[in-house]
Amino acid sequence: MVMEKVVYQRPESLTDTVTHYCPGCTHGVAHRLVAEVLDEMGIREKTIGVAPVGCSVFAYNYFNHDYVEAAHGRAPAMATGIKRVRPQNTVYTYQGDGDLASIGMAEIVHAAIRGENITVIFINNAIYGMTGGQMAPTTLAGMKTTSSPLGRDVELTGYPVKMAEMLSTIDGAGYIVRRSLHNPVNIRKAKKAIRKAFETQERGLGFAMVELLSSCPTNWKITPQEALDFIENSMLPVYPLGDYKVHPELAGLRV
């Protein structure tokens, strides 16, 4: 008799739904990591997610827990409202870089300043995905987008914004790190960081954000494999991976 052992299955925190994400997009990978962490921590039934406006606007169709859908950039404010009246729940936002670093810059910074006990999953793909590939505040210098057709001119449009570095200067922040989703090793590290970001909330240690370097082959106009290479070769030098702020109480935490 052959004994079968399940080594890979859909986490309970994900619904059995085919996503609308493009082939080679790492939004789906990020979803799965969050879902695995919620399962492993056993907090699915008390978790409330806040979806952004962006390609992940329909995240609530893929996650199997309570969800609300915010206005563009306002997810941290919405999460604040939920967490303040229901502190017993786990509350997280899932946001793109246009959402978090452009239109929602004030909301994310002030959520960190207040030390809101929420977890933020920040997808940095250096572009506006949903609206068809316009320049984001995170777009690399010289990178061509539909609204910087000659390549981003940093003299005119500013330099790529480094959210993890910036938010790590804020006292209310408990856990601020940057990870990447471009290969299995980094995906595993990203999952550990997501786990710590939720542990930060469970322990009441303040605002937690994991910035995830993510692919957008569609709007970068390259193949999925080239997109992963682009993260490694072009994004990593501008957005170094690392732990930018870790609350002392998390330092010894093994996940």
Place this chain on the structure above:
Amino acid sequence: MTKQLLKGNEAFAEAAIRAGVEGFFGYPITPSTEFLEYMSRRMPELGRAFVQAESEVAAINMVYGAACTGKRVMTASSSPGISLMSEGISYIAGTEVPVVIVNVMRGGPGLGNIAPSQGDYFQMTKGGGHGDYFPIVLAPASVQEAIDYITLAFDLAEKYRSIVHIVVDGNIGQMMEPAELPPMRKIPKEAPEWAVTGAKGREPNILTSIYIDPVDEEVVNIRLLKRWLEIEKNEVRYKEYALDDAEIAVIGFGTAGRVASSAVRAAREEGIKVGLFRPISLSPFPKKQIEEISKRVRRILVVEMNSGMMLEDVKRVVQGRVPVEFYGRMGGVTPFPDEILDEIRRVDSNTADVADLEREQWLDRLEARIAGGK
């Protein structure tokens, strides 16, 4: 409970507390700031949530999030702040969550000033946020009325899963008046079934305002509209004074209505057959009642602290049955009872056609009055 001398904004805040508000999110702005200041002390005292947000944009989105949990939540602001909130207001309408918003209106447009005004009539009653929805708008005219209607506002918001705007002006927000507060409401333990509370032992709840397929969005629009028609049927509120035998009807809301009531009383003493109709629900607008009045009186005088906004709603209902005249002050100027008394006398003896020139004629009179230093 007995009457005490209460200050407008603080009394409204306490009324909201007694009505069971569990979350207040706001940003300071005159003339509504005392509301926020009062809440900053009182809410933590009761173990309830208070956040001074970084902006009105954030404040309304905190309200939005908190409302999704099914708890009673609110904000209070003033005209420019309400403008910033209009994005969130639209999302709240689209998500069908109950929220109470107090607007202590001030002079505008732009930064304007901090003096009492009714210039936000269109903004409040005709939507404010984008898209296809109708808000409930209540306009109390005294501290007591505001207390009563704030309490009612939470019930209406929950009953219809709707936004309820309470609009007052700086006069009512700042005035001290004897009034009585309601008893403290018990906070319910159970959340409504639609709320996000964590999907424990049930299917996930999803609260959203996006319906990407137009056919689905239309289903929502139809639901919102049906609910609105229900509201129009059930929730019209107003006050009448001396209208039974009136030949002239004065129509005004909030402070303008209150000032007009003094003028109407004085005019009655002079033997002028005049009465007052004061809409309290600006939305739903008391259409039937005003239509009825227009069938009984000779002339109507609309009095507002704006350039004639409710005037347009009144005229739509009156449909030319009788002449509708207008008198208003703008920019944060509150009219005196004497001004309105003058107007009542004039309207009483006027037999001329107004021919849709009521604004032009009023402006001439207003400018003459201002030039005369009155």
